[in-house]
Amino acid sequence: MSESGRSPNPQRWLMGVDIGGTTIVTQLVDAGLRPVQELTVATDVSSPDRTLASIASAIERTLEAAGVPVEALAAIGLGVPGQVDPVQGISRIAVNLHWIDYPVGERLTAIFGAPCFLENDVRVATLGVYRFDNPEACQNLVYVSMGTGVAAGVILEGKLLRGRNGLAGEVGHWIVDPNGLPCNCGARGCLETLVSATAVVRQARAAVESGADTVLAAAAPLTAKAVYEAAAAGDLTASVIVNRVGAELGRALRNVIMAYDAEAIVLGGGPTRAGARYLAPILTEWQRQQETSPLARAMLRPAMLRIADPARNMGAWGAVALVAQQTTLAT
Amino acid sequence: MSESGRSPNPQRWLMGVDIGGTTIVTQLVDAGLRPVQELTVATDVSSPDRTLASIASAIERTLEAAGVPVEALAAIGLGVPGQVDPVQGISRIAVNLHWIDYPVGERLTAIFGAPCFLENDVRVATLGVYRFDNPEACQNLVYVSMGTGVAAGVILEGKLLRGRNGLAGEVGHWIVDPNGLPCNCGARGCLETLVSATAVVRQARAAVESGADTVLAAAAPLTAKAVYEAAAAGDLTASVIVNRVGAELGRALRNVIMAYDAEAIVLGGGPTRAGARYLAPILTEWQRQQETSPLARAMLRPAMLRIADPARNMGAWGAVALVAQQTTLAT
Numbered sequence: 001m002s003e004s005g006r007s008p009n010p011q012r013w014l015m016g017v018d019i020g021g022t023t024i025v026t027q028l029v030d031a032g033l034r035p036v037q038e039l040t041v042a043t044d045v046s047s048p049d050r051t052l053a054s055i056a057s058a059i060e061r062t063l064e065a066a067g068v069p070v071e072a073l074a075a076i077g078l079g080v081p082g083q084v085d086p087v088q089g090i091s092r093i094a095v096n097l098h099w100i101d102y103p104v105g106e107r108l109t110a111i112f113g114a115p116c117f118l119e120n121d122v123r124v125a126t127l128g129v130y131r132f133d134n135p136e137a138c139q140n141l142v143y144v145s146m147g148t149g150v151a152a153g154v155i156l157e158g159k160l161l162r163g164r165n166g167l168a169g170e171v172g173h174w175i176v177d178p179n180g181l182p183c184n185c186g187a188r189g190c191l192e193t194l195v196s197a198t199a200v201v202r203q204a205r206a207a208v209e210s211g212a213d214t215v216l217a218a219a220a221p222l223t224a225k226a227v228y229e230a231a232a233a234g235d236l237t238a239s240v241i242v243n244r245v246g247a248e249l250g251r252a253l254r255n256v257i258m259a260y261d262a263e264a265i266v267l268g269g270g271p272t273r274a275g276a277r278y279l280a281p282i283l284t285e286w287q288r289q290q291e292t293s294p295l296a297r298a299m300l301r302p303a304m305l306r307i308a309d310p311a312r313n314m315g316a317w318g319a320v321a322l323v324a325q326q327t328t329l330a331t
Numbered sequence: 332m333s334e335s336g337r338s339p340n341p342q343r344w345l346m347g348v349d350i351g352g353t354t355i356v357t358q359l360v361d362a363g364l365r366p367v368q369e370l371t372v373a374t375d376v377s378s379p380d381r382t383l384a385s386i387a388s389a390i391e392r393t394l395e396a397a398g399v400p401v402e403a404l405a406a407i408g409l410g411v412p413g414q415v416d417p418v419q420g421i422s423r424i425a426v427n428l429h430w431i432d433y434p435v436g437e438r439l440t441a442i443f444g445a446p447c448f449l450e451n452d453v454r455v456a457t458l459g460v461y462r463f464d465n466p467e468a469c470q471n472l473v474y475v476s477m478g479t480g481v482a483a484g485v486i487l488e489g490k491l492l493r494g495r496n497g498l499a500g501e502v503g504h505w506i507v508d509p510n511g512l513p514c515n516c517g518a519r520g521c522l523e524t525l526v527s528a529t530a531v532v533r534q535a536r537a538a539v540e541s542g543a544d545t546v547l548a549a550a551a552p553l554t555a556k557a558v559y560e561a562a563a564a565g566d567l568t569a570s571v572i573v574n575r576v577g578a579e580l581g582r583a584l585r586n587v588i589m590a591y592d593a594e595a596i597v598l599g600g601g602p603t604r605a606g607a608r609y610l611a612p613i614l615t616e617w618q619r620q621q622e623t624s625p626l627a628r629a630m631l632r633p634a635m636l637r638i639a640d641p642a643r644n645m646g647a648w649g650a651v652a653l654v655a656q657q658t659t660l661a662t
Contacts, residue, residue: 164594167630168590171590174590178582185625186626187626259591261493261497261498294516
């Protein structure tokens with residue numbers, strides 16, 4: 001940590017990268033973490049090395065567009081959709097990228113000559129919320145990502161929880177209904193089979209296919225957001241789905257709060273773009289609990305629940321937060 | 332933290348105290364944390380101050396029995412059955428002791444002239460397991476206490492989780508069955524209504540009252556341990572209860588593991604005195620999940636589940652661990 005003998009380092013640009021199975025989103029920032037350039041490109045998942053090449057290309061193109069030379073890149077942060085070893089810089093299992101024990105950190109460092117820090121994408125997005133979407137500087141915060149799956153990132157006392165395998169917060173695989181639908185994980189009735197974006201769409205599709213009189217029959221594409229909008233417009237079929245999912249989520253988020261004693265729950269992902277309409281049925285379930293329970297009145301405060309800032313890509317900005325945190329420690 | 336001007340401190344005895352609604356258990360240890368004297372006395376809960384007097388008397392009698400002068404007491408650790416403010420030394424809410432915002436730390440320090448550290452009793456017991464019942468020096472550990480209620484203490488990366496209100500780990504109030512029985516917290520179907528010692532006894536009593544042909548009809552007293560013993564002896568009614576509770580617990584502990592990514596789950600409290608008989612139906616549920624789920628095979632390993640050492644009072648020893656941790660920091 002000694003500074004002696006070092007010349008002042010002119011390399012002050014940081015790159016955050018969110019790696020998804022479909023797109024890669026970059027965010028280049030300056031030393032003050034101000035946005036300089038962002039870019040979204042398609043992910044080539046046809047082979048593990050081509051996925052890496054997509055990422056390298058996205059980084060290069062972002063630097064080019066900003067007129068920043070590669071030598072000026074101080075560090076790279078990455079959010080990886082899977083289990084990672086952040087110390088070794090290895091992506092352990094990222095199913096959608098076909099990466100098994102893939103040394104992504106080492107590879108990118110070899111290309112760009114800059115240190116590379118990685119973490120699971122939901123945990124990275126949680127760092128993004130903590131650093132860039134946290135006006136009250138809350139130190140006990142849970143981010144819950146609602147997508148194909150459901151997962152939580154947990155910050156307690158200002159520190160990201162990892163657990164033994166970096167899987168702390170896998171609340172999408174909480175078994176909620178032992179006799180429920182099969183989950184991708186092989187169990188039955190996991191939370192994500194009931195409340196994920198995929199689950200909302202599946203319930204809507206089933207209603208349409210069973211001949212329900214609903215505007216969802218004409219929705220193209222049939223998304224979770226469309227279901228929330230139809231419910232808000234008074235569609236009965238959509239309302240039934242939205243209320244059922246909201247009650248389930250209200251209970252699940254109570255359980256999240258009991259597990260971590262968090263002071264803020266921040267929701268993100270596709271269906272949350274419905275905004276207040278997304279929160280309403282969750283709050284209805286909390287209100288129902290509060291009618292009989294002092295504990296629910298003490299622990300479940302509507303003000304603690306909100307949706308992540310939709311104007312910011314939390315994956316890419318979280319990768320910026322990750323790398324900023326690490327480079328602050330390093331310099 | 333400066334040591335200048337201090338004379339070497341000859342006071343090296345530490346006192347751990349577990350405060351229950353029925354009994355107070357003390358554990359006096361020497362500087363090497365070796366047991367010197369222990370004592371169990373009844374708790375006088377007839378008023379907040381009498382509860383404190385019970386504790387003070389228990390400490391005095393323990394010192395007397397060991398022939399240790401009060402001046403030689405370096406510090407006191409306390410496990411309090413409720414919500415505490417460990418920084419201020421205040422017991423916020425301890426319903427069974429009738430303590431509301433009671434300054435227990437200040438009071439005991441005034442009596443004994445020694446610093447006093449307190450924490451919630453389940454979290455204290457968790458520290459006890461972590462320090463004194465942890466042969467593999469596991470750093471990610473969850474202790475689950477099965478009693479009148481159910482609660483967990485969580486240690487991740489060697490550090491006790493507290494959360495915002497010191498309530499992290501309140502898994503007993505996870506809603507598991509939204510249409511289930513009313514819980515003391517005012518909600519319905521909380522985990523503890525299904526799997527606590529009280530819940531096991533309630534299910535057994537209901538079976539007896541409905542006229543079931545079971546040895547439990549003659550059990551006096553009818554305890555959770557008796558139900559597990561009857562099941563092991565082949566009693567059908569007891570087996571049905573034990574298997575139902577075990578399946579529920581197997582799912583709940585899966586959910587605990589998904590929440591914290593712990594590497595060890597340690598169970599304690601009355602019903603766990605049934606030993607391997609207590610664990611068997613939990614492991615059966617895990618095995619059932621593993622038949623279809625790679626995630627369950629990866630995350631739920633039988634070796635990670637065990638019962639806390641019944642030979643050690645984890646509450647009192649945990650209070651020793653708490654105070655040892657604090658005084659190590661202070662000296």
